[in-house]
Amino acid sequence: MVRAARNTVSCATGKPPAKTIGRLSLYRRLLRDLFAPRGGNVYSRELAEAAGGTAAQVRRDLMMLGCSGCPRRGYDVQELARGIDEYLDAGKGQGVALVGVGNLGRALIAFFSGRCSKLELRAAFDNDPAKVDRVVGGCKVYSIDELPGTVRKLGIRIAIIAVPASEAQSVADTCFRAGVRGILNFAPTPVQVPDRTYVSGVDLTMALETVAFFAKGAGGRSPKPDA
Amino acid sequence: MVRAARNTVSCATGKPPAKTIGRLSLYRRLLRDLFAPRGGNVYSRELAEAAGGTAAQVRRDLMMLGCSGCPRRGYDVQELARGIDEYLDAGKGQGVALVGVGNLGRALIAFFSGRCSKLELRAAFDNDPAKVDRVVGGCKVYSIDELPGTVRKLGIRIAIIAVPASEAQSVADTCFRAGVRGILNFAPTPVQVPDRTYVSGVDLTMALETVAFFAKGAGGRSPKPDA
């Protein structure tokens, strides 16, 4: 479905805001888990309530897909879910690698294994010889030395980094040199990245300390959290 | 119609932006891990580079503490770290509980145990009888039924939720009724919360799917990630 790109945001051109992409991912999950069973239609208001946002924002986000609700009936659940699929997963599935098979790494393997249809966890890497060549949660663990070759061979474009801060940058560099284009970084330090790549950091300490700050009621009324 | 005037950011009054609080937490960690060893002073520019931001933003963030750098010399590392401590940790330490001792929960126990001086993980909860009364990563596991009493007894104000989506809301409700004021939610669904509380969601699926989207180079140049 090609867009006609009216004005303002424009549908297929321009850079899409990361926040909107994240919410689309959430809407899709809600559509599948909450609304698909009952079938039929949803209103932006219902989706907004489930997602913790506003109806206007849901509609604005859905504009991104050049969508398809009709007034008075709302959106067809199946069609909308398919529309989001097409937009988010455009093209073929992508291979994912996990680097750092510690406590967090193992939890992430368990979490992501067989979860996203289009995102397949294809390999894990660690520099601990005791872990190499074992299979954790259905995922083979390779030595970090094998990363470049394995990443290329398996067509991996995305890496999840769950190593100590001291190794994060060098691991990221290795990944990018091997052809990785996007990184989800759990190491407690930001990583520098080349152009034409994307990195998103999940900083658990920062997240907890932020909650702790506002839990004290410090500084008046709570602002809107990031999620 | 310019309504004018008296605001901008102001130093100690007004509501602090969550993003700024998060970055202060990061600056503190960088000060300790990277800059404290060398001692002396830092420039906003150096801190910005390490944090992956801009010098202007660092200075703007530090205004929040009513701070203390002097031109030409930058900021005293020790003094700045102490300033952030005072601002973020104002008051006494807070107790933290973890709910949901699955793969992710165990990893989070390991991650947070003994990490933050002021935030102490005091209890874990799970509804699986096989896990109850065991000690995981130095943290005693209680039955969910014991949550209200235990949370009150141990003075816990913050909860980390790592349970399946279907249980997240009821767990959150239980926590709030027991006196919890802030929640860090890892369940893949938003939770509704009462006033005067704060919830931050960490949605791993959303994070990975967002990275996957931009890793394809979709929609032109990558926008600024959230971290």
Place this chain on the structure above:
DNA sequence: TGTTGTGAATCTCTTCACAGCT
């Protein structure tokens, strides 16, 4: 000279408000 602190400008995201459709 080189940096801080900060008003003002800019950019981005969210919400409002309403025309148009069913």
Place this chain on the structure above:
DNA sequence: AGCTGTGAAGAGATTCACAACA
């Protein structure tokens, strides 16, 4: 009547740019 799609207003966050200062 009640919803969608969207221009326009509003709110927030970031960056610019420069006076003050050591």
